[in-house]
Amino acid sequence: xxxxxxxxxxxxxxxxxxxxxxxxxxxxxxxxxxxxxxxxxxxxxxxxxxxxxxxxxxxxxxxxxxxxxxxxxxxxxxxxxxxxxxxxxxxxxxxxxxxxxxxxxxxxxxxxxxxxxxxxxxxxxxxxxxxxxxxxxxxxxxxxxxxxxxxxxxxxxxxxxxxxxxxxxxxxxxxxxxxxxxxxxxxxxxxxxxxxxxxxxxxxxxxxxxxxxxxxxxxxxxxxxxxxxxxxxxxxxxxxxxxxxxxxxxxxxxxxxxxxxxxxxxxxxxxxxxxxxxxxxxxxxxxxxxxxxxxxxxxxxxxxxxxxxxxxxxxxxxxxxxxxxxxxxxxxxxxxxxxxxxxxxxxxxxxxxxxxxxxxxxxxxxxxxxxxxxxxxxxxx
Amino acid sequence: xxxxxxxxxxxxxxxxxxxxxxxxxxxxxxxxxxxxxxxxxxxxxxxxxxxxxxxxxxxxxxxxxxxxxxxxxxxxxxxxxxxxxxxxxxxxxxxxxxxxxxxxxxxxxxxxxxxxxxxxxxxxxxxxxxxxxxxxxxxxxxxxxxxxxxxxxxxxx
Numbered sequence: 001x002x003x004x005x006x007x008x009x010x011x012x013x014x015x016x017x018x019x020x021x022x023x024x025x026x027x028x029x030x031x032x033x034x035x036x037x038x039x040x041x042x043x044x045x046x047x048x049x050x051x052x053x054x055x056x057x058x059x060x061x062x063x064x065x066x067x068x069x070x071x072x073x074x075x076x077x078x079x080x081x082x083x084x085x086x087x088x089x090x091x092x093x094x095x096x097x098x099x100x101x102x103x104x105x106x107x108x109x110x111x112x113x114x115x116x117x118x119x120x121x122x123x124x125x126x127x128x129x130x131x132x133x134x135x136x137x138x139x140x141x142x143x144x145x146x147x148x149x150x151x152x153x154x155x156x157x158x159x160x161x162x163x164x165x166x167x168x169x170x171x172x173x174x175x176x177x178x179x180x181x182x183x184x185x186x187x188x189x190x191x192x193x194x195x196x197x198x199x200x201x202x203x204x205x206x207x208x209x210x211x212x213x214x215x216x217x218x219x220x221x222x223x224x225x226x227x228x229x230x231x232x233x234x235x236x237x238x239x240x241x242x243x244x245x246x247x248x249x250x251x252x253x254x255x256x257x258x259x260x261x262x263x264x265x266x267x268x269x270x271x272x273x274x275x276x277x278x279x280x281x282x283x284x285x286x287x288x289x290x291x292x293x294x295x296x297x298x299x300x301x302x303x304x305x306x307x308x309x310x311x312x313x314x315x316x317x318x319x320x321x322x323x324x325x326x327x328x329x330x331x332x333x334x335x336x337x338x339x340x341x342x343x344x345x346x347x348x349x350x351x352x353x354x355x356x357x358x359x360x361x362x363x364x365x366x367x368x369x370x371x372x373x374x375x376x377x378x379x380x381x
Numbered sequence: 382x383x384x385x386x387x388x389x390x391x392x393x394x395x396x397x398x399x400x401x402x403x404x405x406x407x408x409x410x411x412x413x414x415x416x417x418x419x420x421x422x423x424x425x426x427x428x429x430x431x432x433x434x435x436x437x438x439x440x441x442x443x444x445x446x447x448x449x450x451x452x453x454x455x456x457x458x459x460x461x462x463x464x465x466x467x468x469x470x471x472x473x474x475x476x477x478x479x480x481x482x483x484x485x486x487x488x489x490x491x492x493x494x495x496x497x498x499x500x501x502x503x504x505x506x507x508x509x510x511x512x513x514x515x516x517x518x519x520x521x522x523x524x525x526x527x528x529x530x531x532x533x534x535x536x537x538x
Contacts (some may be wrong), residue, residue: 047385119525129410129513129528147527148516167526189415214508324400324416328506331398332414337514342409350398 001275020348027110029068039121040141045161046118051081054108054115056080067095067195068298069250070242074101075199081112081169086180089253089273092289103188105181111168119352120145120257130339137340141240142187144339149173153183169264174275178255179238185252186338194240194250194349199305201234201249202226207378208234210241210249212330218308218363219265220258223372224266229371232297233288243351254289254296302352303381305330306361306374316373322352326358357381382457384435385435388428388469395468398425406468413466413467413509423502424459427471434460452498459501466505 055061058079064087066073071096077083086107126134131144131153133326140158145151148169150191155162162184166172186196200211200219208231211219223236239249260279263269270276272286289296307321307329335341357363359377363370390397395405403418404425417425420441427437437460438453445452463469518527 115489117524117526124518124521124527127515127518129412129515145527146516147518150526167522322400322403324403324405324418327398327400327405328414328416331405332506332509335396335407335409335510336412342393345398346398346407347413350400353400 001069016346029350032114037135037138038242040136040138040143041156042375043121043136044141044154044163046154047154047165048106048156048161050117050118051078051106051163051165053109054113055106057113057115063094063097063099064090065095065101066096068089068093068252069189069192069242069257070184071102071116071189071194071272072098072100073349074098074104076104076106078106078115080106081109082107082164082166082172085169085172085177086164087256088287088290089178089180091287092251092254092293093298099162099339102192103161103162103184105184107164107171109166111170113276115166115195116167129196130336130341132339142183144183149176150349151176153181155184155187157187160188162188165288166267173277173280174282174373175257176276178285179253180379182238182337182338184365185240187241188210190341190344190348193244194242195345195352196238196252196334197239197241197330197349198337199239199241199330201229201251201302201310203234203249203297203300203303203378204230204232204375205297205300205303207381208232208249208297208300208324209374209377210239210302210305210330211308212326212333214329214333218310220256221262221265222308222361223256223268225367226371226374227268227288227292227295228368229375231297231374232300233292234299235299241302241348241352242298245350247352249302250299251297255285255287257283257285260284292328293326303378304356305358307351308357308361308363311362311364313362314364316366316369317362318359318377319362321360323353326353374375382435382460384407386434387472388460388464389472390429390432391468391470392451395423396528397429408467411439411467412507412513414509415466415468416504416506418498419501421459421503422436424501425463428460428463441498446495447498450500451499455498455500459503462503466503482528485513 055114057077062074062077122133128134131146132144133145136143140156142155144153148379150167176233196240200210200223200224201307203209213219220236234249234251238254239251242248269286272288272291277290298333305326331346335345392412395408397415399405402422403423406415424437443450519527522528
């Protein structure tokens, strides 16, 4: 291991890096130890070194700090190009700088840093579902690449360091800005007692509800309607949950998306829209923290889980459903979006469903009644 | 179907969770997911516990009134359906292993009135399959990374 490669790493990271290399060497020389595939580790090292070069070209790091799920996260940008595309969704989680973040994510783009990305070491056949790369999710390394967005995410679980790369910051898709770093946060939080879920969340400081269901099921509409009530907004689409010591939802993004035609129902959103000129081809993306900072909560205990359903009837009402019916609505839409999600994620989701009641929220024609139904439910739990 | 035959859950691509008398099953490769309850859930749990087909038939027959339904035929059809959906696979390797009795949850009922046997139904859902569609790749750039047409359509949420 060259000493120059260790410069800039913390003591813990240096120890783990050296251990990784010792294990690599043992695997190569000692027939008694099962050989492991060292390509993922080598690829991570190569990508991290390239990031360091990009950071140098860009004039040094530009750091931002955030806190969620009880952990501090450092975003270390190589230059400024990506900052306006990544940070708005996380602004409400902004925290004081720390010298010992739980997770560090290194972000860069090739265009603004004039730094060429090394070629991918895998073949075209290795791009599989959910952005996963075959053979590059082994040991301590997690890798995803989405040809649609052109975003590479790679995490070294042992080092608590991830790298996020895109060819050109100005080509980042709007939905990536709405929920940036999703795979990295999923992988890392999954190893730290937090589960990322596809769910909205609204409530009060004392407790709230998860809003579940596939895209288009009414989660965003419900969350937006609640902005005009005493309910606080934790998430539109994704949040972190835990069951230890109690069921709890942590906010991840203050963003949301609705279909362009629905934006007329929420005129107060106009000031928060990030893509008003592109609504013919994109969903409306909004960031709420800037204009509604008092309405955003960083988290609350989970008291119930609601599955919204549009009924066309006048009344809004709640109907209790089984935990398994709730799992059917929550688990597939979460698991099929997250690279590497599997049995562990299913177990985490099941655990929370065993601890909180589940309901269908039949949304009546007058959607302004929805917050009252939720507040009434919360008063009972 | 051979009564000494055993099946395995098709791990790791198939995951499942048991809730009371219902099982939720997810096929990570196909994007399909399933639910099965009552008798079907009991059969699933027996298979998971390592029971042979013969043992599944025996325990189910003891537990339910058949009402002139041929329980063995129905169970065989159900197991074939689970196989077609790639949820279970034939386990040749442990065919001679002694059954794990304690893991078999269904207990024979000795009371006079047993519940009626209901044909197990595997409910299948395919509405999430689109999430597993691969992004189209339109060649690679000079550094080897896939180039795609700009996609500003949606995203997942």
